Amino acid sequence: MSKRYWLMKTEPDVFSIDDLERNKTTLWEGVRNYQARNYMMKDMQVGDEVLFYHSNAKPPGLAGFATVSKLAVADPLQFDKKSKYYDKKATKEKPIWHCVEVQFKKKFERYISLEEIKAQKNLASMLVIKKGMRLSIQPVEEKDYKEILSIGLRPHAEK
DNA sequence: GCCAACGTTGGC
């Protein structure tokens, strides 16, 4: 299967691009939405590339990029009674929630705010700018991914 | 903190 591109949202107060840079990899735990889960379970392949989105941030936007480093496994938090992501319907034999492992690639030279994405005509098809789009994991078109990277990796001086 | 836009739950 050819490589796919994704956007994954996280609240930087909880887990930011700097946390990912420090940890190198992370299990993308805590997704409790079936559509987002299905993307991780069924569609994500090792090597797929991921835009790292800071939601509930000031301002919200894209902070860097990463890659899928492991296929989906059962999300351990669904078995953890103390976790807010605990799910009493899940069992080890029949886990409900799955998550991939994501590996840090690079923090953008230039943070790309949501406002800036909205202003770019050639990024108009990106799902993240659509009104009411709450899905925390979204597919991204290759052309949009490449465009975002070229903006994000451009040195400040070239502005 | 507000609230629109969704997703989920549960009564019927």
Next chain:
DNA sequence: GCCAACGTTGGC
């Protein structure tokens, strides 16, 4: 299987 009530997301 409908749909009202409720919960959550996330920009503003």
